[in-house]
Amino acid sequence: MQHTLEAVIFDWAGTIVDFGSFAPTQIFVDAFATAYDFTLSLEEARGPMGLGKWQHIEALGKDPVIGTRWQAQYGKPMSHDDIDHIYRTFIPLQVERVGAHSDLIPGAQDTVTALREQGLKIGSTTGYPRQVMDRLVVEAAAKGYSPDCIVCADDLSAGARPGPWMALQCVLELKVGNVAHCVKVDDTLPGIYEGASAGMWTVGLALSGSPAGLTLAQYQAATTEELAAIRAKVTPEFKAAGAHYVIDSVADLVPVLKDIESRLATGERP
Template identity: 70%
Template structure:
């Protein structure tokens, strides 16, 4: 069977690094507290995960529970200026701490080596702004992960997820011949929408990312019944994006790529 796939485009936190995607979520909690003395829970902070961080804060302001508490505390809805103030508090906190959560997810490096051995290009997109990614890319590179392309949430004038623009910028930078020969891998609903909207194959990660919310130790300690319950819950959350595949972690990606190659050879397209 001749290879048709050209590239895999990976998300960062919760996909390749930072099992459970704790770096961004905890910083949202801290930014709301330090900037406005507003209490935000970790579960609430996770709800818009996958969006660009400015849009993430904006979405939290529109969240029915968070928005109601904001209205009660300040007597008004969250304004554009509030979002700006929270974002400018978030970014330096995230730059400061992102390296603390930069460890590669188990199995990621072996998967990346498999992709390279197959001759695939490796792209990436992220909801992080470029200022944060400078630091995270250094941490990842020290562990052996250097993608061919990284597009950040604030790089493009068109915006970030759930639109297709970051994924399609990877296509352009990597000189990909057809979007149907690309696979977008993500642990969030907006990231899966990004891949779908770009016309790519999409793979959702059920257990390593933000929707699951487990630490690595919690994942390792969980029994199969507990894991299966979370798989079903996360798959239901992913359903609006209609991912082509949902697997536990990026370690399962090589087998998925084999199946996609077979489908492409049979004439299937995303």
Template identity: 55%
Template sequence: MEITPQPAAPQPYRGQVQAVVFDWAGTLVDFGSFAPTQVLIDAFAGFGITVSMAEARLPMGLAKWDHIQALGRQDGVARRWQQQHGRAMSDADVDTLYATFLPLQIERVAAYSDPIPGAIEVLATLRARTIRIGSCSGYPRVVMDKLLPHAVSQGIRVDHAVATDDLAAGGRPGPWMALANVLELGITDVRACIKIDDTVPGITEGLAAGMWTVGLSLSGNETGLSLAELAALSPAETAVFRDRAAAKLNAAGAHYVIDTIAGLPAIVDAIEARLARGEQP
């Protein structure tokens, strides 16, 4: 009897973390992730449709055209659109909304995009450890081209940035933007990478790319409060927001959930210890 040779089992990666791939809004900049959501609310308002902040946040992490389409399919928004326009929202309506949204987003993105506390220091720590700094976003390229120089002026500099419309394959929740960072940065193993994000599609992206994933419970979309609003809460109130966001990100498969980017260096240490033991993402 002929025996078909079996492929050798892949060897575990036991080296150091080589790269961290960051999301932008709610992760590196824009505490509470307001730039994408508030502008979407304003774009819908121009068509006579009231959208709440909670509704606008539900599809966060997707490319903005997809975000608008998903928002328009939510029961409440779809009902209000039907009442206002006498028909369901079509893809042509999504195109029109997107064309309205995009100039507003370009105009306002810098105003919302101050660095999240700890971000500048964490990036410096990673560089001191020779860890490459990648990034990707649900923003299209024209918005990223406005955001990136503003971020540099504020002390946020990455080694590579991928916009959601840079790749023919598309954006989140697929792995392509994260993997484009792997290629550009010359990373030798996806298991040496960490994807950090404040949204479920961003966690799904990192998992699909074979990376370790870190969710953010307080600085981003899942809590959706400004830094001042969060600071005004009692410890008990903060815990409610933290636990609710962490439950959602953990359910999406995040390997770790931390409050903000400031907690990332300790997670890098923990992941490197697990890799040394032969554990894999």
């Protein structure tokens, strides 16, 4: 019986591209302002990161603080039509700007190259809709990253994160023989839930994505103490969501995969 890994399934923004996951975050802020003249902070916009974008807007509307502010401004809770309007505003802004946030996270290319040299398949899931990914895929390919499959938040009738369906669709498309031979890597809690509920090993990224909210320049300038404080906050949240490992960024992934291989060889499963 095979006891080796077969595939790694990556998220996109904050995991492989767009250090700090700023493309979707800033555009949520802009979409709320454009559609309804409603003020949303970057920190608030990050809250439900990892969900599909329509569901992300819905979750923002249900947030107690944001929802109370919306009710005060408009005299009613955010409705389905309101969410649709914000989403329709969000999508063209995202398509227009996603290319500006398509740089690979430092170490991502080396990690993917190492995985391919080991014969691993590369899958990907994303909270972006297909319309946005059609643009981002081209930009990422020009910079050297082309996964073997891409599953978007609006591809499946079953839904998206935090359910397992996108990750399991990768299993189907990659023809993986055992979900326990897959590793899901993500910078968001919904993405960790996705991998865990699909029966995969899961790896959370503490510093490169949305929870830390650092630009690459801020990360590079941060002190050891500042980074340690972020890890101390983020790591328990990832662990509670089911993460088997928490590392700083995708650049640190290869040793984790070696450890998982050792655990598989002894019969351990996620």
